[in-house]
Amino acid sequence: xxxxxDHVTCYSYARAARHIIQVLRLTPSGHDGQQVGEWRIETDxxxxxxxxxxxxxxxxxxxxxxxPTDALTLRVTGDVSTSDxxxxxxxxxxxxxxxxxxxxxxxxxxxxALADYARSVRPGRTLDRLHALMDAVRRDVAFxxxxxxxxxxxxxxxxxxxxxxxDHAQIFIACARRLGVPARYVSGHxxxxxxxxxxxxxxxxxxxYVEDLxxxxxxxxxxxxxxEHHVRVAIGLDALGAAPIRGSSYGGxxxxxxxxxxxxxxxxxxxx
Amino acid sequence: MxxxxxxxxxxxxxxxxxxxxxxxxxxxxAPPDLLQARSRQAELFFRRMGVTxxxxxxxxxxxxxxxxxxxxxxxxxxxxxxxxxxxxxxxGALNAFLQDIYGPQECLRAGVVPAELxxxxxxxxxxxxxxxxxxxxxxxxxxxxxxxTGEDGFQVLEDNARTPSxxxxxxxxxxxxxxxxxxxxxxxxxxxxxDYTDSLLGALQASAxxxxxxxxxxxxxxxxxxxxxxxxxxxxxxxxxxxxxxGRDLFVRDDTVFMRTTEGFxxxxxxxxxxxxxxxxxxxxxxxxxxxxxxxxxxYQAGRVTLANAVGTGVADDKAVYTYMPEVIRFFTGxxxxxxxxxxxxxxxxxxxxxxLDRLDQLVVKEVGGSGxxxxxxxxxxxxxxxxAFRARLIxxxxxxxxxxxxxxxxxxxxxxxxxxxxxxDLRPFVLSRPxxxxxxxxxxxxxxxxxxxxxxxxSQGGGTKDTWVLDD
Numbered sequence: 001x002x003x004x005x006d007h008v009t010c011y012s013y014a015r016a017a018r019h020i021i022q023v024l025r026l027t028p029s030g031h032d033g034q035q036v037g038e039w040r041i042e043t044d045x046x047x048x049x050x051x052x053x054x055x056x057x058x059x060x061x062x063x064x065x066x067x068p069t070d071a072l073t074l075r076v077t078g079d080v081s082t083s084d085x086x087x088x089x090x091x092x093x094x095x096x097x098x099x100x101x102x103x104x105x106x107x108x109x110x111x112x113a114l115a116d117y118a119r120s121v122r123p124g125r126t127l128d129r130l131h132a133l134m135d136a137v138r139r140d141v142a143f144x145x146x147x148x149x150x151x152x153x154x155x156x157x158x159x160x161x162x163x164x165x166x167d168h169a170q171i172f173i174a175c176a177r178r179l180g181v182p183a184r185y186v187s188g189h190x191x192x193x194x195x196x197x198x199x200x201x202x203x204x205x206x207x208x209y210v211e212d213l214x215x216x217x218x219x220x221x222x223x224x225x226x227x228e229h230h231v232r233v234a235i236g237l238d239a240l241g242a243a244p245i246r247g248s249s250y251g252g253x254x255x256x257x258x259x260x261x262x263x264x265x266x267x268x269x270x271x272x
Numbered sequence: 273m274x275x276x277x278x279x280x281x282x283x284x285x286x287x288x289x290x291x292x293x294x295x296x297x298x299x300x301x302a303p304p305d306l307l308q309a310r311s312r313q314a315e316l317f318f319r320r321m322g323v324t325x326x327x328x329x330x331x332x333x334x335x336x337x338x339x340x341x342x343x344x345x346x347x348x349x350x351x352x353x354x355x356x357x358x359x360x361x362x363x364g365a366l367n368a369f370l371q372d373i374y375g376p377q378e379c380l381r382a383g384v385v386p387a388e389l390x391x392x393x394x395x396x397x398x399x400x401x402x403x404x405x406x407x408x409x410x411x412x413x414x415x416x417x418x419x420x421t422g423e424d425g426f427q428v429l430e431d432n433a434r435t436p437s438x439x440x441x442x443x444x445x446x447x448x449x450x451x452x453x454x455x456x457x458x459x460x461x462x463x464x465x466x467d468y469t470d471s472l473l474g475a476l477q478a479s480a481x482x483x484x485x486x487x488x489x490x491x492x493x494x495x496x497x498x499x500x501x502x503x504x505x506x507x508x509x510x511x512x513x514x515x516x517x518x519g520r521d522l523f524v525r526d527d528t529v530f531m532r533t534t535e536g537f538x539x540x541x542x543x544x545x546x547x548x549x550x551x552x553x554x555x556x557x558x559x560x561x562x563x564x565x566x567x568x569x570x571x572y573q574a575g576r577v578t579l580a581n582a583v584g585t586g587v588a589d590d591k592a593v594y595t596y597m598p599e600v601i602r603f604f605t606g607x608x609x610x611x612x613x614x615x616x617x618x619x620x621x622x623x624x625x626x627x628x629l630d631r632l633d634q635l636v637v638k639e640v641g642g643s644g645x646x647x648x649x650x651x652x653x654x655x656x657x658x659x660x661a662f663r664a665r666l667i668x669x670x671x672x673x674x675x676x677x678x679x680x681x682x683x684x685x686x687x688x689x690x691x692x693x694x695x696x697x698d699l700r701p702f703v704l705s706r707p708x709x710x711x712x713x714x715x716x717x718x719x720x721x722x723x724x725x726x727x728x729x730x731x732s733q734g735g736g737t738k739d740t741w742v743l744d745d
Binding site for chain 2: 050
């Protein structure tokens with residue numbers, strides 16, 4: 001299906017920031033289940049955008065403002081054609097060997113409780129264990145907005161037993177790595193099946209490396225493998241590594257942020 | 273411990289060792305109070321100059337003077353020639369190893385080093401995969417810690433390939449000795465160390481990114497005055513004749529690093545950084561680092577600035593990777609290692625772990641990512657409770673540790689309590705790399721354990737230092 005994304009992020013600063021620098025991972029790459037069509041990043045201030053590629057194969061833009069700025073809007077618009085691959089990834093750019101994705105990060109390091117939780121997944125084939133893990137995380141971690149923040153680690157969110165898709169993904173990743181399975185974080189978008197196009201925030205899920213199959217997506221917040229409704233934008237070792245925007249301002253003081261996101265099929269899907 | 277090998281007396285059965293004749297004679301004839309008086313003078317000078325070292329966790333004094341011992345440690349020309357060749361070989365191999373790890377990874381494919389050990393190592397930086405730093409130099413400044421257990425027994429204890437410190441003490445100790453004992457220098461042909469900063473400047477300039485012209489702008493980047501080695505950072509900036517900056521003095525625009533100066537902005541080409549990778553750039557590494565420069569990695573990856581050392585060199589000084597260095601040297605140089613490693617148990621391997629747990633009270637156990645002598649166990653000196661606590665840590669996370677035999681480090685005559693006594697020492701020579709060349713400064717930092725019988729020489733653990741004299745032929 002074709003999915004259109006319109007993603008607006010507004011920053012405002014208490015004082016005019018002399019200089020702002022942002023690292024943007026907002027541009028998807030293609031793979032067999034996803035062809036990227038039109039894609040644009042626009043900003044309403046004088047700024048230079050330098051495109052590069054990071055170690056994980058993500059398309060990165062570094063934004064540098066050119067004059068004092070008290071507000072900055074980033075607008076990302078584009079469309080992507082997707083198809084269902086059963087969650088199995090192929091045809092994507094892989095810059096790093098899977099082993100790299102066994103390493104812990106502060107956000108995904110399993111504490112004793114998470115390690116026990118990982119061990120409780122019933123023995124069996126890797127793929128079956130990962131499905132069992134996904135179901136368990138969905139069952140045991142309630143979806144609740146506001147219980148956690150972006151800087152909560154997997155262990156902290158697990159202890160709370162609540163969180164959002166970022167927490168579900170990071171808990172899944174922490175456990176998969178404890179089981180010896182390379183796993184990584186995916187930031188992206190979801191075309192919701194309930195027809196709510198206006199969304200509060202982008203989506204996130206995980207990918208795990210299964211011998212003989214390759215990278216397979218798991219969306220523990222929804223208890224499914226990614227479908228044609230998932231738009232994959234960036235990957236990383238954790239939420240921070242795949243963060244859509246990481247930035248810093250000089251002299252701007254307190255920063256306020258608002259997001260407007262709209263994800264919808266290009267032709268409204270026929271009523272079932 | 274049995275009697276250790278002594279740098280001056282050897283095993284004590286024969287004459288004084290080569291290179292020590294004049295010193296031993298001088299020490300024999302020196303008036304008893306002379307060394308004491310010079311020692312007090314040295315302390316006064318150092319205190320006035322503010323040569324300090326902060327010891328973390330020491331509530332009594334934020335800034336301590338590293339104790340200085342006035343009796344020099346001498347290395348004769350023959351010994352030095354062997355050491356120098358071994359160090360050049362080792363650091364050359366380190367650079368080739370890093371270039372390969374972040375490039376084609378042939379040494380992983382060939383099984384020289386287990387891929388998992390590298391790729392899951394927190395010091396391996398995926399951000400550097402497929403990148404080549406300007407000039408192809410990874411480890412511009414290395415400090416290689418050597419210990420000696422016998423006449424031919426120099427061994428490498430560890431490689432410091434991130435931000436090795438101590439070179440300011442090497443230089444200050446030499447200045448102090450020349451001031452205090454000019455007559456002794458007249459009796460010896462000591463090779464100078466004071467061209468270290470010129471060599472460092474040359475190595476950094478030669479590693480500047482393309483397009484930075486004949487006179488690239490260098491800075492020394494420090495985390496600030498609270499860092500234990502801040503004195504050294506300011507000392508080196510001063511000797512190099514470049515600005516000492518903190519993260520907030522720099523900013524990145526259009527993939528280029530600039531420094532704020534009183535005359536406006538100035539482009540920066542080479543950053544001699546004394547900040548660990550983790551804190552360099554909050555947009556790439558730790559997001560709450562306040563000592564780094566946002567966007568520095570963007571400029572670095574665009575090839576528009578040189579960082580010395582390069583990002584990601586820590587993977588080469590991990591203590592578990594260290595255990596593979598002999599194979600790494602063979603693989604990249606095709607030669608036998610001239611300097612051997614200390615035999616080391618890798619606790620990540622179950623049979624090694626068992627061997628270590630069986631004789632924990634005889635071994636030194638270190639964290640693979642540790643430095644500065646923090647968090648290590650010296651078995652023979654540990655209490656039963658300490659041993660048991662460490663045993664639990666080892667069992668819980670064996671991959672985090674390596675273990676080595678308790679080495680009977682060589683001793684050197686040292687002024688202790690008003691008389692000369694043998695104290696255990698080690699040696700940290702400094703090795704500089706530039707495109708196509710590796711240079712070893714003739715000397716280094718000799719560290720001395722001031723407590724009788726102690727084997728812990730780290731400054732952070734209360735060790736002292738000596739001037740290191742490499743003799744000319």
